Amino acid sequence: MNFNLEEAIEVLERTPKTLGYFLSDLSDGWLQCNEGEGTWNVTEVVEHLIEGEKTNWIPRLETILQDGESKPFPPFDRFAHLNETTEKSMEQKLAEFTTIRASNINKLKTIVDSDSQLELTGIHPAFGVVKLRELLSTWVVHDLTHINQCVRVMAERYRTDVGPWNEYLGILKR
Amino acid sequence: MNFNLEEAIEVLERTPKTLGYFLSDLSDGWLQCNEGEGTWNVTEVVEHLIEGEKTNWIPRLETILQDGESKPFPPFDRFAHLNETTEKSMEQKLAEFTTIRASNINKLKTIVDSDSQLELTGIHPAFGVVKLRELLSTWVVHDLTHINQCVRVMAERYRTDVGPWNEYLGILKR
Numbered sequence: 457m458n459f460n461l462e463e464a465i466e467v468l469e470r471t472p473k474t475l476g477y478f479l480s481d482l483s484d485g486w487l488q489c490n491e492g493e494g495t496w497n498v499t500e501v502v503e504h505l506i507e508g509e510k511t512n513w514i515p516r517l518e519t520i521l522q523d524g525e526s527k528p529f530p531p532f533d534r535f536a537h538l539n540e541t542t543e544k545s546m547e548q549k550l551a552e553f554t555t556i557r558a559s560n561i562n563k564l565k566t567i568v569d570s571d572s573q574l575e576l577t578g579i580h581p582a583f584g585v586v587k588l589r590e591l592l593s594t595w596v597v598h599d600l601t602h603i604n605q606c607v608r609v610m611a612e613r614y615r616t617d618v619g620p621w622n623e624y625l626g627i628l629k630r
Numbered sequence: 631m632n633f634n635l636e637e638a639i640e641v642l643e644r645t646p647k648t649l650g651y652f653l654s655d656l657s658d659g660w661l662q663c664n665e666g667e668g669t670w671n672v673t674e675v676v677e678h679l680i681e682g683e684k685t686n687w688i689p690r691l692e693t694i695l696q697d698g699e700s701k702p703f704p705p706f707d708r709f710a711h712l713n714e715t716t717e718k719s720m721e722q723k724l725a726e727f728t729t730i731r732a733s734n735i736n737k738l739k740t741i742v743d744s745d746s747q748l749e750l751t752g753i754h755p756a757f758g759v760v761k762l763r764e765l766l767s768t769w770v771v772h773d774l775t776h777i778n779q780c781v782r783v784m785a786e787r788y789r790t791d792v793g794p795w796n797e798y799l800g801i802l803k804r
Contacts, residue, residue, distance in 0.1 A: 459791040463657050467784065474652040478644055478777075483637050583794035590793035597792050600785040601801040603652075604778050610641065611774040617633040618771050619764035620757035627775040 694752035
C-alpha cells in the first residue's frame with residue numbers, strides 16, 4: 457500500500473491548474489474533437505470532474521464518516537453532466553472546477569484528521585464494503601484517468617497526420 | 631487530415647507549463663515511482679523530452695528543409711538521457727525544458743512560414759520518405775504520449791490502494 461493523505465492531496469490540488477494550463481484558450485478544433493460516437497470531448501471531461509466534486513467524493517466520504525456500513529453511498533450518475541445544457545466557456549468551467557476542488561480539499565482536511573479514519577468502511581452499491589482509504593485513492597486515480605483521457609482525445613485528432621510514426625506512439629495504440 | 635500549424639503550436643507551447651504544474655514540488659514518492667523494471671519515472675520522461683528538443687525535432691526539420699531526400703535524418707537515441715548523470719532537481723529540469731521549447735517554437739515559426747512547406751519530404755532511417763507535416767504532427771503527439779506516461783506512472787502507484795474500484799479506472803487497464 458502506498459496511500460498517504462498528504463501525497464494524495466498533492467495530486468488532488470494540482471489537477472485544476474494542470475488542466476487549466478493544458479485546456480485554456482485552445483482552438484475549437486481541440487475542444488470539440490472526441491474519439492468517435494458516444495465518447496467525450498475535453499469539455500465533457502471537465503464537466504464530469506465538476507459533477508464528481510458536487511455529488512461523488514465528499515458525499516461518499518461523509519457517508520462513511522456518519523453512517524459507516526449502515527447506509528449505502530448516495531447515487532452518483534457518471535453521465536449526469538451530459539444532460540446539462542450550459543453556455544459556459546471552457547475557461548469558466550475550469551474556474552468552477554478550481555473553486556469547488558479547493559473547497560473540497562479544505563473540507564477533506566477538516567473531516568479526515570487522523571490516519572485511523574482511513575480504515576473506516578462504508579457500503580458501495582456495487583462493490584459492497586469499501587474503505588475510506590480506497591475511496592480517497594480512487595479520487596486521485598480518477599483525476600489521473602481523466603487527465604489521460606483529455607490528452608488521449610487530443611492525440612486521436614492527429615492519428616492519420618503522424619503518418620508512419622503511429623507505430624512509435626503509445627498513445628495511439630488501441 | 632487535421633494538422634494545422636497554429637493549432638499544433640498551441641499544444642507544443644502548453645506542454646512545459648502543463649508538466650510544470652503537474653510535477654513541480656511533488657514528494658519523492660511521486661517522482662521516483664515507475665511501472666516496474668526497465669520503465670521510466672517522471673524525471674526520466676522530462677529528461678527524454680529535453681533530449682528530443684536538443685537532438686530530434688528541430689534537427690530533423692532542418693534536414694528536410696536543407697537536404698530534402700538527399701540525406702537521412704541525423705540519429706536520435708531515445709535512451710540517451712538515461713546515460714546522463716545529473717544532479718539537477720525536477721524544477722531545474724522543467725525550467726530547462728521550458729526554455730528550450732520556447733526557443734524551438736520561435737525557430738519553428740521562423741523556418742516554416744508557408745503551408746506549401748508542409749509537403750516537403752525527408753528520409754527517416756526506418757520509415758523512408760516522410761513529410762514535414764508528419765514530423766510536426768508527431769512532435770505534438772509525442773508530447774501527448776509522454777504527458778500520458780507521467781500521469782499513468784503516477785496512477786500505477788495506487789493500483790492496489792484503490793481496492794475494488796480498479797475495474798472502473800481505465801488508466802489501470804493493462
